[in-house]
Amino acid sequence: MLRALTATATLICAGGAWAHPEIEAALSRLNADIAARPTAAALYLERGELYARHDDAVAAEANYLRAAELAPELPRLNIARGALELAGGRPAEARRLLDPVLARTPQDIEARVLRARALAALKEPAAAVTDFNTALAATATPSPDLYLERAALLPPAAALLSIDEGIARLGPTLALQLRALALEESLGRIDAAARRITQVAAQSERKESWLKRRGDLFTRAGRFREARTSYLEALSRIADLPDWLRASPEVKQLANELHRLSNS
Amino acid sequence: MPLRNFLIGFFLSALSALHAATTIIRGPYLQTATPTSMVVRWRTDTTEASVVSYGLERNQLTSTARAEGIGAEHIVLVADLKPNTRYFYSVGATAVPPPAADKKAPAEDAPGRAAINSFTTPPVAGPAQPTRIWVLGDPGTKNATQTAVRDAYYKYTGTRATDLWLLLGDNAYPDGTDTDYQKAIFEIYPKTLATSPVWPALGNHDQKSANSGTQSGVYYDIFTLPTRGEAGGLMTGTEAYYAFDYANIHFICLDSQDSDRTPTGAMAQWLKADLAATTRDWIIAYFHHPTYTKGTHDSDKDTDSGGRMNDMRTNLLPILEQGGVDLVLTGHSHVYERSWLMDGHYGKSTTFDAAAHVKQKSNGRSDGEGVYRKPRARTPRNGEINVVTGSAGHAGSATKPPALNHPAFFIALNEPGSSVIDVDGLKLDLVFLNDKGEKRDWFSIVKE
Numbered sequence: 001m002l003r004a005l006t007a008t009a010t011l012i013c014a015g016g017a018w019a020h021p022e023i024e025a026a027l028s029r030l031n032a033d034i035a036a037r038p039t040a041a042a043l044y045l046e047r048g049e050l051y052a053r054h055d056d057a058v059a060a061e062a063n064y065l066r067a068a069e070l071a072p073e074l075p076r077l078n079i080a081r082g083a084l085e086l087a088g089g090r091p092a093e094a095r096r097l098l099d100p101v102l103a104r105t106p107q108d109i110e111a112r113v114l115r116a117r118a119l120a121a122l123k124e125p126a127a128a129v130t131d132f133n134t135a136l137a138a139t140a141t142p143s144p145d146l147y148l149e150r151a152a153l154l155p156p157a158a159a160l161l162s163i164d165e166g167i168a169r170l171g172p173t174l175a176l177q178l179r180a181l182a183l184e185e186s187l188g189r190i191d192a193a194a195r196r197i198t199q200v201a202a203q204s205e206r207k208e209s210w211l212k213r214r215g216d217l218f219t220r221a222g223r224f225r226e227a228r229t230s231y232l233e234a235l236s237r238i239a240d241l242p243d244w245l246r247a248s249p250e251v252k253q254l255a256n257e258l259h260r261l262s263n264s
Numbered sequence: 265m266p267l268r269n270f271l272i273g274f275f276l277s278a279l280s281a282l283h284a285a286t287t288i289i290r291g292p293y294l295q296t297a298t299p300t301s302m303v304v305r306w307r308t309d310t311t312e313a314s315v316v317s318y319g320l321e322r323n324q325l326t327s328t329a330r331a332e333g334i335g336a337e338h339i340v341l342v343a344d345l346k347p348n349t350r351y352f353y354s355v356g357a358t359a360v361p362p363p364a365a366d367k368k369a370p371a372e373d374a375p376g377r378a379a380i381n382s383f384t385t386p387p388v389a390g391p392a393q394p395t396r397i398w399v400l401g402d403p404g405t406k407n408a409t410q411t412a413v414r415d416a417y418y419k420y421t422g423t424r425a426t427d428l429w430l431l432l433g434d435n436a437y438p439d440g441t442d443t444d445y446q447k448a449i450f451e452i453y454p455k456t457l458a459t460s461p462v463w464p465a466l467g468n469h470d471q472k473s474a475n476s477g478t479q480s481g482v483y484y485d486i487f488t489l490p491t492r493g494e495a496g497g498l499m500t501g502t503e504a505y506y507a508f509d510y511a512n513i514h515f516i517c518l519d520s521q522d523s524d525r526t527p528t529g530a531m532a533q534w535l536k537a538d539l540a541a542t543t544r545d546w547i548i549a550y551f552h553h554p555t556y557t558k559g560t561h562d563s564d565k566d567t568d569s570g571g572r573m574n575d576m577r578t579n580l581l582p583i584l585e586q587g588g589v590d591l592v593l594t595g596h597s598h599v600y601e602r603s604w605l606m607d608g609h610y611g612k613s614t615t616f617d618a619a620a621h622v623k624q625k626s627n628g629r630s631d632g633e634g635v636y637r638k639p640r641a642r643t644p645r646n647g648e649i650n651v652v653t654g655s656a657g658h659a660g661s662a663t664k665p666p667a668l669n670h671p672a673f674f675i676a677l678n679e680p681g682s683s684v685i686d687v688d689g690l691k692l693d694l695v696f697l698n699d700k701g702e703k704r705d706w707f708s709i710v711k712e
Contacts, residue, residue: 173501175530
């Protein structure tokens with residue numbers, strides 16, 4: 001109730017307090033349009049989204065509420081409101097707004113991802129994963145972040161499968177490979193983790209730190225001979241670097257550490 | 265026989281008329297340049313095949329590259345090119361026929377389909393080569409200021425080719441729609457688009473019509489950017505952030521708007537690994553939201569721009585500095601602000617301590633207090649210059665001028681303009697050129 005009252009007061013006092021010219025210009029235009037057409041719900045939605053983009057959640061909500069009064073079924077309105085609620089740390093409210101959107105338009109990817117995040121915040125991982133699955137299947141070029149978000153909701157073995165699905169679609173993207181190799185190690189699959197490090201190293205012009213990482217992996221697994229081989233290989237890669245890079249304190253420090261590790 | 269001749273003539277005339285009716289309404293423009301390949305894109309008003317005719321001589325476009333199918337949005341990968349080589353090219357639905365002996369090739373600026381442009385492939389990554397880079401932050405206002413800034417650069421660079429150019433986000437106001445891009449980019453910079461590869465970053469206005477999570481929307485439709493490390497650096501799996509090499513420079517583009525900016529997020533993990541992987545002499549990072557500003561935005565305000573400036577400063581800048589970044593280019597704030605050679609400042613402006621954070625307190629000018637000097641051996645935290653150059657389309661308000669008082673900056677100007685970077689071996693020069701063509705700031709970094 002207090003939020004609604006604040007929002008209404010904000011709507012009445014709507015005005016810009018930014019020194020940013022294009023925000024003021026956009027706001028001025030919308031204010032003028034709303035003055036000319038005060039019952040045009042889409043304009044309130046647009047003004048609310050402008051406020052939301054510039055982090056004035058109270059003014060954004062006020063405009064969304066006005067739009068909802070004028071046209072409760074306005075397309076995108078509940079998605080915008082759901083996004084605002086989620087950003088404000090109110091996932092249950094977000095879900096309440098997004099459920100009917102997805103009931104009407106189940107193919108809406110933006111709403112689907114927002115609800116997946118709301119469900120994750122509400123500690124409903126299975127439902128969140130279902131939404132992520134649907135969103136990923138419907139997205140032509142998903143970002144690695146979506147795969148990582150979904151994997152975070154799954155137990156290690158299923159998470160690994162989920163990440164590998166991403167790698168199959170996007171290629172051996174670094175962030176996915178890193179998550180996969182951490183999962184492989186947590187599952188005790190040392191050889192598989194080592195293979196992933198080798199794949200990442202193959203992409204990299206400088207391989208020494210990846211080879212050290214592989215050595216560290218073997219060390220943690222008690223496979224000291226293989227660890228030493230990796231450390232020595234890293235040292236050999238350092239020897240191949242151009243003089244100016246090899247002479248850097250960072251590389252010298254790494255080389256010293258590798259010498260120590262390979263002799264221990 | 266006369267009827268057959270008539271029909272053939274009619275058919276050829278009709279075909280010719282059909283071709284003549286097709287107009288290129290966007291481009292050509294160059295994307296994802298590598299030493300051996302170039303993506304050439306253009307748009308036509310009707311659907312047709314996509315063919316790039318190219319060659320080493322203007323009147324010998326004897327090679328062709330094609331895309332499958334027909335469409336109005338043409339994206340052609342021209343592969344198997346020689347590094348550091350100038351190619352002439354023309355785009356259309358069919359290959360350019362061999363020229364008649366007595367016929368001159370069309371001029372570079374000839375309108376429509378017959379135009380022949382040229383590009384030069386990047387050199388092999390590693391060895392140094394003089395490189396000119398044009399940097400435009402927040403250019404896309406479509407107004408007289410934008411064109412004045414453009415013309416000032418054209419006059420400044422003269423016949424010196426632009427090897428590549430960077431767009432720091434908010435490339436097309438107000439909403440980054442296809443129409444906004446048409447008016448603010450494609451109709452403003454046609455000459456540069458056709459001859460120099462453009463490398464963009466996503467801004468908040470671009471994101472109104474784009475989504476990094478699904479890599480969809482106008483920005484992602486318009487640009488073809490490397491996702492698999494095609495142009496250098498490690499693969500990202502997304503066009504939202506990426507890296508590329510040019511000669512002895514490694515460029516890193518981050519998405520400060522719409523990707524995970526946490527220190528454990530995919531972008532940060534990639535950045536760490538990418539920095540550790542490069543052997544280039546120079547590292548230049550660019551993204552939209554500034555790490556420090558007191559211009560038309562305030563990096564001290566937690567809520568300004570959704571905390572993105574804070575995120576970039578506290579989460580991503582430490583990684584960049586640890587990786588030995590030399591130059592950080594940003595926009596968003598419609599001013600020009602340039603720091604000292606500095607390191608390690610991740611707090612608000614009140615915590616800035618020159619004694620602790622400034623590595624070299626000089627103006628960085630060879631004709632002033634001396635250039636900035638860094639060791640060539642890449643050492644973490646040797647200092648970088650942070651440049652906010654977000655006024656290529658408009659500066660801050662004259663009636664409510666921005667404070668411009670962040671202590672990290674040596675100079676701050678509320679003026680429209682763009683930045684020009686020249687890298688020659690182990691020397692990097694940056695000039696801020698205002699809309700009147702005046703050099704309003706300049707500095708150099710020398711590695712030794």
